[in-house]
Amino acid sequence: MASEPAVELDGVRKRYGETTAVSELSLSIRDGEFFTLVGPSGCGKTTTLRLLAGFERPTDGVVRFDGASVTGVPPEERNVGVVFQSYALFPHMSVGENVAYGLNFAEPPGGVSDSERVRELLELVDLPGMADRDPDTLSGGQQQRVAIARALAPGPEILLLDEPMSALDAKLRERLRVQVREIQQELGITTVYVTHDQEEALAISDRVAVMRDGTPEQVGPPREIYRRPTTPFVADFIGDNNVIEGTVTDLRETADGRVADVSVGEETLTVGLEGAATRGDEITFCVRPERLAVGDGPNALSTTVTSAEFLGETTRVHLDWGGRPLRLRTRSPPTGTATVTFAPEDAHVITVR
Numbered sequence: 001m002a003s004e005p006a007v008e009l010d011g012v013r014k015r016y017g018e019t020t021a022v023s024e025l026s027l028s029i030r031d032g033e034f035f036t037l038v039g040p041s042g043c044g045k046t047t048t049l050r051l052l053a054g055f056e057r058p059t060d061g062v063v064r065f066d067g068a069s070v071t072g073v074p075p076e077e078r079n080v081g082v083v084f085q086s087y088a089l090f091p092h093m094s095v096g097e098n099v100a101y102g103l104n105f106a107e108p109p110g111g112v113s114d115s116e117r118v119r120e121l122l123e124l125v126d127l128p129g130m131a132d133r134d135p136d137t138l139s140g141g142q143q144q145r146v147a148i149a150r151a152l153a154p155g156p157e158i159l160l161l162d163e164p165m166s167a168l169d170a171k172l173r174e175r176l177r178v179q180v181r182e183i184q185q186e187l188g189i190t191t192v193y194v195t196h197d198q199e200e201a202l203a204i205s206d207r208v209a210v211m212r213d214g215t216p217e218q219v220g221p222p223r224e225i226y227r228r229p230t231t232p233f234v235a236d237f238i239g240d241n242n243v244i245e246g247t248v249t250d251l252r253e254t255a256d257g258r259v260a261d262v263s264v265g266e267e268t269l270t271v272g273l274e275g276a277a278t279r280g281d282e283i284t285f286c287v288r289p290e291r292l293a294v295g296d297g298p299n300a301l302s303t304t305v306t307s308a309e310f311l312g313e314t315t316r317v318h319l320d321w322g323g324r325p326l327r328l329r330t331r332s333p334p335t336g337t338a339t340v341t342f343a344p345e346d347a348h349v350i351t352v353r
């Protein structure tokens, strides 16, 4: 028999007066999984995490850990470790005392002494020998790792992280996210992570839920979310994308598979098709900027360059295609006018109506 999900939200809704913070929230998170909630500000990520931590009680629905309801169980009895956006370390305590505080008078797991547990944890978060330091003398990234060590001190079964990197600069964030993933893998701890940063979400997660207006709009592994967005919102929010709408004028079989001819303004484009469609359907598809190429080929679009952003290895070029904006990512940016093309199989159909 398949084991129970480590964490389950079943038909959860949370209202604050007139505001619905989360609705129709049903998610199953597997044991040992690194699961990320990503979405724009106000989509209900923090509320979801607070429901899991036990700081909030759902208006409707059930929260389960390992198959058992914890809906009315207070935070201190949930066996979760929580790390917030701000490090919230106690400035009058040493690093080691901060970590030991996380034990909250509980016996350290594994029958070790408090000081041994602190030593183990500081090693885990790559701050060995820092126990006597003042938190003020550490960098933001190091302080956040102390906060993680403190949350892990009593050996929780679930780790909850709410935007733990948002106070750090970009370089530190990139380094810390790798460290967080390594810590999580080493412990194999079920982790729920909240971020508004889609790149961060793709980089560290086993699975991602893209949230919008209090509901997950798509749940899946990073590659699937990136390659096969199921809604225009996900296509647009995750990574850079060109989302295009048109009308199906024909359906054909080609050597490369089934395609639809799609009328977009004055032009007809050909896109690969996996699902069903009929002539006259309204279709929304997307093409990633790195899948557009300058030159001749199928789906040749005449464009004008409006601006370009140098990103190092590649340049993001903003194009105007008959009044529609398009983005191209390339190592050899065009100037002036450019014909760009994309292969039908590089178009991903999002919706057909």
Ligand SMILES: Nc1ncnc2c1ncn2[C@@H]1O[C@H](COP(=O)(O)OP(=O)(O)OP(=O)(O)O)[C@@H](O)[C@H]1O
Pocket (backbone or CB within 6 Å): 016, 019, 020, 021, 022, 039, 040, 041, 042, 043, 044, 045, 046, 047, 048, 196
């Ligand atoms: N305690 C509260 N009282 C009233 N409304 C709240 C409360 N907490 C959250 N909300 C509202 O619920 C909605 C979801 O908020 P939440 O903080 O969960 O979003 P979020 O995705 O975490 O946003 P952010 O990325 O800005 O933190 C918002 O409209 C917010 O204003």
